[in-house]
Amino acid sequence: MRMLRWMGHETQERFFNSWLFRSGLKAPQGSERCSERNKPVHHWREEMFRNAVLDALDSPLQGLSAGRGKDLSMVFVLDRDIRPLMPTTPKRARLLLAQGRAVVHRIAPFVIRLRDRRVEDCVLQPVALKIDPGSQTSGMALARVEETEAGDVHHALFLSEVSHRGQQVHRNKGTQRNARRRRRSANLRHRAPRFNNRSIPLGWLAPSILSRLDNTVTWTNRLSQWVPLIRIDVERVRFDTHLLQNPELTGVDYQRGELAGWEVRAYLLIKYGYHCVYCGKTDCPFELDHLLPRSRGGSNRISNLVLSCHECNATKGNQTATEWGHPEVAAQAKQPLKDAAAVNATRFKLVEALTAFGLPVGTWSGGRTRWNRARFSIEKTHALDALCVGELAGVEPGSLKTLAITATGRGDHCRTNWTKHGFPRSYKMRPKMVAGFATGDRIKARVPAPLKTEGIYVGRVAVRKSKSFSITTHTGEVDGVNAKYCHLMQRGDGYSYAIV
Numbered sequence: 001m002r003m004l005r006w007m008g009h010e011t012q013e014r015f016f017n018s019w020l021f022r023s024g025l026k027a028p029q030g031s032e033r034c035s036e037r038n039k040p041v042h043h044w045r046e047e048m049f050r051n052a053v054l055d056a057l058d059s060p061l062q063g064l065s066a067g068r069g070k071d072l073s074m075v076f077v078l079d080r081d082i083r084p085l086m087p088t089t090p091k092r093a094r095l096l097l098a099q100g101r102a103v104v105h106r107i108a109p110f111v112i113r114l115r116d117r118r119v120e121d122c123v124l125q126p127v128a129l130k131i132d133p134g135s136q137t138s139g140m141a142l143a144r145v146e147e148t149e150a151g152d153v154h155h156a157l158f159l160s161e162v163s164h165r166g167q168q169v170h171r172n173k174g175t176q177r178n179a180r181r182r183r184r185s186a187n188l189r190h191r192a193p194r195f196n197n198r199s200i201p202l203g204w205l206a207p208s209i210l211s212r213l214d215n216t217v218t219w220t221n222r223l224s225q226w227v228p229l230i231r232i233d234v235e236r237v238r239f240d241t242h243l244l245q246n247p248e249l250t251g252v253d254y255q256r257g258e259l260a261g262w263e264v265r266a267y268l269l270i271k272y273g274y275h276c277v278y279c280g281k282t283d284c285p286f287e288l289d290h291l292l293p294r295s296r297g298g299s300n301r302i303s304n305l306v307l308s309c310h311e312c313n314a315t316k317g318n319q320t321a322t323e324w325g326h327p328e329v330a331a332q333a334k335q336p337l338k339d340a341a342a343v344n345a346t347r348f349k350l351v352e353a354l355t356a357f358g359l360p361v362g363t364w365s366g367g368r369t370r371w372n373r374a375r376f377s378i379e380k381t382h383a384l385d386a387l388c389v390g391e392l393a394g395v396e397p398g399s400l401k402t403l404a405i406t407a408t409g410r411g412d413h414c415r416t417n418w419t420k421h422g423f424p425r426s427y428k429m430r431p432k433m434v435a436g437f438a439t440g441d442r443i444k445a446r447v448p449a450p451l452k453t454e455g456i457y458v459g460r461v462a463v464r465k466s467k468s469f470s471i472t473t474h475t476g477e478v479d480g481v482n483a484k485y486c487h488l489m490q491r492g493d494g495y496s497y498a499i500v
Contacts, residue, residue: 125145216350
């Protein structure tokens with residue numbers, strides 16, 4: 001199959017036409033329907049699969065990773081009836097594609113479909129989906145569950161970080177509000193107020209917070225279609241109480257379970273971004289420093305605690321942060337946690353939405369996640385935090401790379417570009433498709449040598465009416481690529497992908 005690179009263009013076309021016909025992806029000449037399914041053939045689907053096979057012959061993950069090896073992401077596998085099987089390695093996926101036993105089902109994340117296997121003929125292992133929800137980025141991991149005498153050991157199969165667009169949604173809603181206000185003041189100056197007739201329904205969430213919830217539910221739904229899941233573990237509660245085990249506890253002691261100290265540290269780590277508030281040092285053991293020292297009447301309440309390295313804590317002594325020359329630390333300690341508030345607002349809604357998948361849902365605390373990560377010596381990332389969620393006897397992260405998934409949206413219904421004050425400044429073109437492409441599609445462009453944009457680019461496209469496109473790849477952005485050099489690989493799904 002690798003000899004195809006040395007074939008001419010016409011020879012390659014004849015090969016792919018015959019290959020697609022044998023695979024059932026292309027109808028015979030003179031027919032308008034596929035041979036296997038009664039579906040009309042879309043004009044772009046044949047080209048998409050042809051480009052996918054060209055990339056699969058070289059590497060299934062080309063465009064998502066710079067090289068090959070054991071540190072790539074696993075490849076999802078479906079049976080002939082599009083039911084999930086166990087993920088496989090990129091090397092085995094290349095062999096299955098080269099032997100004609102599999103076809104490309106999806107490019108990013110890479111999914112193949114076997115032509116000669118069913119779920120009934122395979123042995124499936126238990127796989128758990130683990131979620132660490134966040135305000136800006138949520139970690140999601142797939143782990144193979146191995147049952148041992150000491151407990152469950154989780155082996156990583158897939159690591160991903162989903163970046164939300166809650167701030168962008170919030171800004172868009174502010175612009176929309178200003179535009180509505182300008183229109184009403186211009187056309188109906190004496191319009192009676194209507195806010196007294198409005199009410200917020202029970203369980204309502206702000207659009208910026210709802211978008212975070214939707215991203216997590218969307219990817220849970222997708223992963224459940226590509227992997228045979230048996231359960232979902234999600235980080236929800238923040239405080240572990242052992243009042244039921246120890247009814248004699250009273251007062252504040254009933255809130256201080258085995259993870260009480262870890263819960264406080266987890267809160268402070270999130271608040272101060274995993275660095276010393278005085279010198280900014282990271283990747284070192286942190287200590288809890290009192291803004292007002294205990295020797296001068298300071299308490300252990302959260303607002304009086306900050307993160308500090310050992311050197312700064314020892315040098316500060318019994319001085320306050322302001323006396324030591326850091327008044328900004330005292331001001332920062334009083335600032336609210338918007339990100340933590342956003343996570344708390346959606347944690348119960350998220351669990352409620354995940355129960356709709358019909359799988360057992362386990363909820364765990366953030367302190368237990370950090371405790372697992374500390375005792376197993378796991379590096380701090382969103383994806384690895386998700387892998388450490390739950391009650392574990394061991395974690396095997398392997399050397400997998402993390403897939404960065406960024407929510408980009410699916411475009412706007414409004415065709416007017418507004419200023420931040422609500423005044424129109426320009427107008428978008430009416431059609432969203434240009435030369436068969438739409439913004440967000442994943443394409444591959446081969447630009448010939450005479451042009452200044454010479455090269456091969458794989459990434460997300462942004463279309464223009466002039467047919468001069470912009471392509472965002474994992475290495476940067478390329479502008480000025482003509483539409484005639486672009487080939488469709490995958491339709492836009494509202495997300496962009498890159499390997500971390």
